[in-house]
Amino acid sequence: MSLQLPSVDAPPQPWTGRFDGDGPAHRRWWQAVNHESQSAAGGAAAGQDEEPLVALSSRQPVALLGFSSDEGVRRNKGRPGAAAAPAALRKALGPLAFHLDRTVADAGDVVVSGEDLEAGQERLGQVLAELLDAGHQTVVLGGGHETAYASYLGVSASAAVHSGQRLGVLNLDAHFDLREEPVASSGTPFLQMARAEADAGREFRYAVAGISEPNNTRVLFDTADKLGVRYLLDEDCDADRTRDFVAGFLADIDVLYLTIDLDVLPAAVAPGVSAPAAYGVELPVISAVCRQVARSGKLLHLDVAELNPAFDIDGRTARTAARLIDTLLR
Numbered sequence: 001m002s003l004q005l006p007s008v009d010a011p012p013q014p015w016t017g018r019f020d021g022d023g024p025a026h027r028r029w030w031q032a033v034n035h036e037s038q039s040a041a042g043g044a045a046a047g048q049d050e051e052p053l054v055a056l057s058s059r060q061p062v063a064l065l066g067f068s069s070d071e072g073v074r075r076n077k078g079r080p081g082a083a084a085a086p087a088a089l090r091k092a093l094g095p096l097a098f099h100l101d102r103t104v105a106d107a108g109d110v111v112v113s114g115e116d117l118e119a120g121q122e123r124l125g126q127v128l129a130e131l132l133d134a135g136h137q138t139v140v141l142g143g144g145h146e147t148a149y150a151s152y153l154g155v156s157a158s159a160a161v162h163s164g165q166r167l168g169v170l171n172l173d174a175h176f177d178l179r180e181e182p183v184a185s186s187g188t189p190f191l192q193m194a195r196a197e198a199d200a201g202r203e204f205r206y207a208v209a210g211i212s213e214p215n216n217t218r219v220l221f222d223t224a225d226k227l228g229v230r231y232l233l234d235e236d237c238d239a240d241r242t243r244d245f246v247a248g249f250l251a252d253i254d255v256l257y258l259t260i261d262l263d264v265l266p267a268a269v270a271p272g273v274s275a276p277a278a279y280g281v282e283l284p285v286i287s288a289v290c291r292q293v294a295r296s297g298k299l300l301h302l303d304v305a306e307l308n309p310a311f312d313i314d315g316r317t318a319r320t321a322a323r324l325i326d327t328l329l330r
């Protein structure tokens, strides 16, 4: 597929990783992405042939887009550092063996400049809607969880939602992020979405798995109840209950926007976040949700948020996020 990538603030850079050879059996993510991104930019990849990397695949192509933003976490009084996350996620994805039967292109980054979060969210939304309407399955590499409102702007502007398909937002997170605040932040995106969906005359379908009771005030639970949010507490996220919860949500929607806030995972698995989880949902359960979502065929868009490389240990959080992304695209 020959695709033109929309214009962004920071164009895609070449990916790197371990080199075992050129053939398909040696392929890693960095090789697959470089091939696709360079052909999308209109040039042949230096030293590589121009054969399609994925022969005869009818599967939807994937586009990755970074959202380099600290501003939401800063406004939410968290630990800044998420602006460096898109680069850290690419670094973790690059060396993974490439087993997908589809192409993956990197569209580069939208960069939040200074304190102007809202302008950055608008720009990301525009680029994302373009990528979706060009037929991609899209992956946004956040950013603090203010990434979610930027993602929503793109998803809600897409032809899929405009044509009347029922959108569901599934958040894997220790937090509701339904804060009522005078300014938008990483703590407000789902209340912003609820209001925007009401303005558009649509039902807001929002589900969260992994909610930590001690880390969400009564006000947040009341807001969730008022909005009809479906949620599952972290202590209830065993394999069966989580699978049933997600299945029930998927049954009521046509297209899914999945957002993974990495603080849903236990702090030992995901130390590199602004607010590490004392309890958390174990990785096999989160991974099973990703497989379930991938199999559903309803995944329109996904993002990964809240990675803070400054607090990561041995790239543990970034590696986990990369693995989940890989699982979601199978």
Ligand SMILES: N=CN[C@@H](CCC(=O)O)C(=O)O
Pocket: 076, 077, 078, 145, 175, 176, 177, 179, 186, 187, 215, 274, 275
């Ligand atoms: N993105 C959201 N973050 C959490 C942060 C909680 C905390 O710092 O303890 C929230 O606002 O609820």
Ligand SMILES: [Mn+2]
Pocket: 145, 173, 175, 177, 186, 261
């Ligand atoms: Mn969150």
Ligand SMILES: [Mn+2]
Pocket: 173, 174, 175, 261, 263, 264
């Ligand atoms: Mn969270």
